Amino acid sequence: MIALKDILYKVTLNAVVGSTSVNINTIDFDSRNIVKNDVFVAIKGSVVDGHEYINKATSNGATVVVCEVIPEDLIDGVTYVEVDNSSKALAIMASNFYGVPSENLKLVGVTGTNGKTTVASLLYQLFKNAGYKVGLLSTVKIIVDNTEYKATHTTPDSLTINKYLNEMNDVGVEFCFMEVSSHGIHQNRTEGLYFEGGIFTNLSHDHLDYHKTFAEYRDVKKSFFDLLPSKSFALSNIDDKNGLIMLQNTKAKKYTYALKNYSDYKSQILENQLGGLLLKINESEVWTRLIGNFNAYNVLAIYATAELLGLEKVEILRLISELESVSGRFEYLISDDKITAIVDYAHTPDALKNVLETINSIRTKNEELITVVGCGGDRDRTKRPKMGHIATALSTKVIFTNDNPRSENPDIILKEIEAGVEPQNFKKALTISDRKQAIKAACQMAQPNDIILIAGKGHETYQEIKGERFDFDDYKIVQEFLKQLQK
Numbered sequence: 319m320i321a322l323k324d325i326l327y328k329v330t331l332n333a334v335v336g337s338t339s340v341n342i343n344t345i346d347f348d349s350r351n352i353v354k355n356d357v358f359v360a361i362k363g364s365v366v367d368g369h370e371y372i373n374k375a376t377s378n379g380a381t382v383v384v385c386e387v388i389p390e391d392l393i394d395g396v397t398y399v400e401v402d403n404s405s406k407a408l409a410i411m412a413s414n415f416y417g418v419p420s421e422n423l424k425l426v427g428v429t430g431t432n433g434k435t436t437v438a439s440l441l442y443q444l445f446k447n448a449g450y451k452v453g454l455l456s457t458v459k460i461i462v463d464n465t466e467y468k469a470t471h472t473t474p475d476s477l478t479i480n481k482y483l484n485e486m487n488d489v490g491v492e493f494c495f496m497e498v499s500s501h502g503i504h505q506n507r508t509e510g511l512y513f514e515g516g517i518f519t520n521l522s523h524d525h526l527d528y529h530k531t532f533a534e535y536r537d538v539k540k541s542f543f544d545l546l547p548s549k550s551f552a553l554s555n556i557d558d559k560n561g562l563i564m565l566q567n568t569k570a571k572k573y574t575y576a577l578k579n580y581s582d583y584k585s586q587i588l589e590n591q592l593g594g595l596l597l598k599i600n601e602s603e604v605w606t607r608l609i610g611n612f613n614a615y616n617v618l619a620i621y622a623t624a625e626l627l628g629l630e631k632v633e634i635l636r637l638i639s640e641l642e643s644v645s646g647r648f649e650y651l652i653s654d655d656k657i658t659a660i661v662d663y664a665h666t667p668d669a670l671k672n673v674l675e676t677i678n679s680i681r682t683k684n685e686e687l688i689t690v691v692g693c694g695g696d697r698d699r700t701k702r703p704k705m706g707h708i709a710t711a712l713s714t715k716v717i718f719t720n721d722n723p724r725s726e727n728p729d730i731i732l733k734e735i736e737a738g739v740e741p742q743n744f745k746k747a748l749t750i751s752d753r754k755q756a757i758k759a760a761c762q763m764a765q766p767n768d769i770i771l772i773a774g775k776g777h778e779t780y781q782e783i784k785g786e787r788f789d790f791d792d793y794k795i796v797q798e799f800l801k802q803l804q805k
């Protein structure tokens with residue numbers, strides 16, 4: 319049994335009504351999960367205010383309520399704790415509840431618009447291959463040494479994070495790599511964690527539905543670095559125009575990486591082909607199976623991190639040459655007809671532009687580049703015309719299609735994407751809302767040596783329509799059609 323006062327360590331309290339010596343069962347922020355002797359933390363959310371569920375929580379058995387405003391009607395035997403910020407308090411309590419698990423391993427956070435999953439997953443792979451016990455918290459999955467769990471968020475809520483870190487402690491995990499999303503930082507999901515280091519990949523247009531302005535989005539990312547402790551490292555990509563801004567106010571030891579600017583860790587692309595990249599990192603050459611310019615940045619970030627975490631240079635280079643591509647991140651297959659199909663998670667204008675430019679830089683110009691792409695519903699609408707423009711400007715043919723329309727009308731999403739297509743590109747584009755039919759059409763159009771890019775869903779294995787998730791796997795579908803439609 320753990321007492322309330324033990325989990326309140328380091329939480330700034332405004333007021334307490336009742337005893338803090340009471341023993342508690344567990345903590346939750348959702349009244350629907352509350353059982354006897356639990357702590358209910360009331361959080362003001364984006365849809366509802368958790369304070370409205372305090373009564374529900376106490377009637378379900380909560381004996382402690384942590385909130386920003388103590389309710390007027392108090393219940394005997396319930397302890398009320400008032401704090402300035404409930405989600406911050408939740409994160410610190412979650413860490414205390416699980417015995418501050420982030421202190422017992424080396425936790426590295428990866429933030430930025432694109433590349434978080436790639437960098438975190440490849441670091442997991444690299445350290446695993448180096449013989450360590452490793453953990454991963456990513457968009458694709460959560461891994462505790464060798465045990466895999468489903469991920470629901472890029473950065474889960476603070477209770478979930480600490481629960482998995484605790485499990486990692488139990489099995490002796492030494493390094494954990496985690497994605498730190500802007501939502502996660504903004505909702506204080508990573509508050510109270512002890513980071514050994516933080517990595518910044520890049521910053522571009524995304525989530526402006528949530529953060530309102532680009533400056534706010536940037537400052538949320540920056541606040542992750544502002545909060546790093548002095549003994550940790552902050553590693554930033556300074557080819558990105560916000561790279562130095564991330565390091566401005568951090569107490570951590572600062573390190574930079576870049577391909578174009580003078581930096582602590584530098585790399586040069588010697589060869590860039592469909593078969594992989596030949597890189598010069600600092601003074602050494604290394605061959606990797608990963609493809610495209612942006613992976614040169616990812617690999618460099620991985621190299622620098624591995625070195626900052628104490629691995630030997632020669633060993634890091636060897637391990638980099640063994641890395642396999644990450645699921646749905648520039649994953650490709652070549653059919654018997656010599657048609658290349660690439661499945662990639664590019665779901666932002668910048669990621670789509672990067673992927674298309676990368677393919678264009680490695681393809682000889684007489685083949686077609688057929689892109690199948692859409693935009694998610696209930697997400698930032700302003701990216702839709704931008705992606706419509708980018709897809710048509712940088713491909714020879716484009717099929718616009720559904721990508722998780724969620725609660726929205728798919729035809730309206732598609733119209734908003736089409737609105738970005740410039741007149742000279744009209745003839746390149748067509749719209750087939752059913753994603754399976756769109757992929758089939760791309761396979762029918764493709765001739766030997768052509769390239770099909772299926773963008774936006776990467777590793778996802780579902781299509782979400784009106785709250786329901788239907789099985790859907792871009793990679794499997796394209797693989798089947800290419801086989802079926804063999805010329």
Ligand SMILES: CC(=O)N[C@H]1[C@@H](OP(=O)(O)OP(=O)(O)OC[C@H]2O[C@@H](n3ccc(=O)[nH]c3=O)[C@H](O)[C@@H]2O)O[C@H](CO)[C@@H](O)[C@@H]1O[C@H](C)C(=O)N[C@@H](C)C(=O)N[C@H](CCC(=O)O)C(=O)O
Pocket residue numbers: 347348349350360361362363364365366367368369371470471472473474475499500501502
């Ligand atoms: C916009 C957003 O991020 N929402 C997250 C947020 O929910 P919310 O603020 O909408 O919560 P709410 O429904 O308003 O409820 C407020 C509070 O009342 C409580 N409640 C509610 C109802 C009830 O009966 N009883 C009760 O106690 C809720 O548990 C909650 O604590 O807090 C929840 C609990 O942590 C999250 O699950 C939820 O993520 C939603 C599902 C989501 O889709 N988030 C996405 C946008 C997200 O976070 N994505 C990022 C990054 C993606 C990327 O980088 O591409 C990620 O890290 O995954």
Ligand SMILES: Nc1ncnc2c1ncn2[C@@H]1O[C@H](COP(=O)(O)OP(=O)(O)OP(=O)(O)O)[C@@H](O)[C@H]1O
Pocket residue numbers: 430431432433434435436437457472497499519520612613615616646647648662663664665668669670672673776
């Ligand atoms: N360093 C990079 N710079 C730009 N684009 C990248 C980079 N790394 C990967 N990408 C592209 O962005 C897409 C998303 O990559 P990844 O999943 O690694 O990013 P993420 O930051 O985890 O995204 P999310 O926020 O959706 O979880 C990839 O499919 C690829 O096309």
Ligand SMILES: N[C@H](CCC[C@H](N)C(=O)O)C(=O)O
Pocket residue numbers: 472665693694695697721722774775778
């Ligand atoms: N983590 C991102 C993923 C978007 C992927 C795309 N397939 C979509 O559904 O919009 C989000 O939830 O905004």
Ligand SMILES: [Mg+2]
Pocket residue numbers: 434435456457458472497
């Ligand atoms: Mg991710």
